Amino acid sequence: MAGILYLCATPIGNLEDITFRVVRTLKEVDLIAAEDTRHSIKLLNHFEIRTKMTSYHEYNRVEKAKVLVEKLKEGKNIALITDAGTPGISDPGEELVKQCHEAGIQVTALPGACALVNALIISGQPTRRFCFEAFLPTDKKERKDILEQLKNETRTIIIYEAPHRLVRTLEELLELLGNRKMTLCRELTKKHESVFLSDIESILEYHKENPPKGECVLIIQGKSFQEIKEENQKSFLEMSLSDHMNIYMDQGYSKKEAMKMVAKDRGVGKRDIYQQLLEEE
Structure with missing residues (x-):
């Protein structure tokens, strides 16, 4: 056997x-x-x-x-x-x-x-949905691509980082993700275990003056669905109504169906879209 x-x-x-x-x-x-x-x-x-x-x-x-x-x-x-x-x-x-x-x-x-589980459950961040990125790649292009993908991640994000690279990583996170709520966990289960709940900018400024020791786990708040909705709505409002309608009609939707979806995207009633289309004709 x-x-x-x-x-x-x-x-x-x-x-x-x-x-x-x-x-x-x-x-x-x-x-x-x-x-x-x-x-x-x-x-x-x-x-x-x-x-x-x-x-x-x-x-x-x-x-x-x-x-x-x-x-x-x-x-x-x-x-x-x-x-x-x-x-x-x-x-x-x-x-x-x-x-x-x-x-x-x-x-x-x-x-x-398991460090990622230990850090998550003591972080004070949402635990129901999360994504784990482990250590970010050292290749600059690959690293930036992953961070770009995380910009619209709605789940709690978990990243491992070595102490000597922490400040650099926090600078990149602040630039690409914005100043999110974040928890930094260090020296998990050890005598000097620490849990630092704040935001990316504050944690960055602190560790510029106080170089970290020990392996780090970063627990970062995901983007809220409301933020994504507002950003999408803003991008739709920046395009013309006819271009917006064509997005759906080019996918095979009828004009009536497209009007309904456009109205939802723009946060207005279907009657408002119909009136605007009449005015454009």
């Missing part, structure tokens, strides 16, 4: 956040695949876990995943751990999981700490 891949969540700061089930599983599996074995050995030593480790990281994720899948096919049970938090979230684990599914290998997850 083939083995099982166990995705084991590890602490993001406080070692007491590991679960009994994860500790037991790490002791029982045949092999632990770790993002950084030098980092993970400290965790294993703390809990007296003697299981053999092998490295699995961003730079060997495709080829090493093939090796691990073969071991799983041979009946070995493998635990995957990341440097901190839940494997597969903003780390190379997703590649191994994909290859396991393709090979018919069973994958199961042992829940635990």
Whole structure:
């Protein structure tokens, strides 16, 4: 029989956040695949876990995943751990999981700490709907493209950032998203954990004078539906009524249907649109 891949969540700061089930599983599996074995050995030593480790990281994720899948096919049970938090979230684990599914290998997850969830629930921001961008890309064009896409995002936005890049990222967010309500979470679960709820501009100004320490999670308010409605209405009012009508009529709508939609776009009654069209004829 083939083995099982166990995705084991590890602490993001406080070692007491590991679960009994994860500790037991790490002791029982045949092999632990770790993002950084030098980092993970400290965790294993703390809990007296003697299981053999092998490295699995961003730079060997495709080829090493093939090796691990073969071991799983041979009946070995493998635990995957990341440097901190839940494997597969903003780390190379997703590649191994994909290859396991393709090979018919069973994958199961042992829940635990996850920085994005921890930050979101203590942020004071809306939690029902959110999008996770992890770390923004370093490529300038790709980075700007993603930020442009986020301008009209109505869900709460979650971004990871390193402390030495925080000020630069906040400057870009302020320029492209405007001065949104925002929460900055740092050093989650650690002794000096902090939660800074304010707005992008205030948080930026503070950290220009007080360089941040520790990994950061940015929780940013999404754009309200009312803001989007007002912006759309403004753009419609800037075009001529005939051009606005043609948008819908070119899509195959009748004149009557188009008038109804135009009236809704402009925030007026259908009778007003009909009267204006008569005056333009």
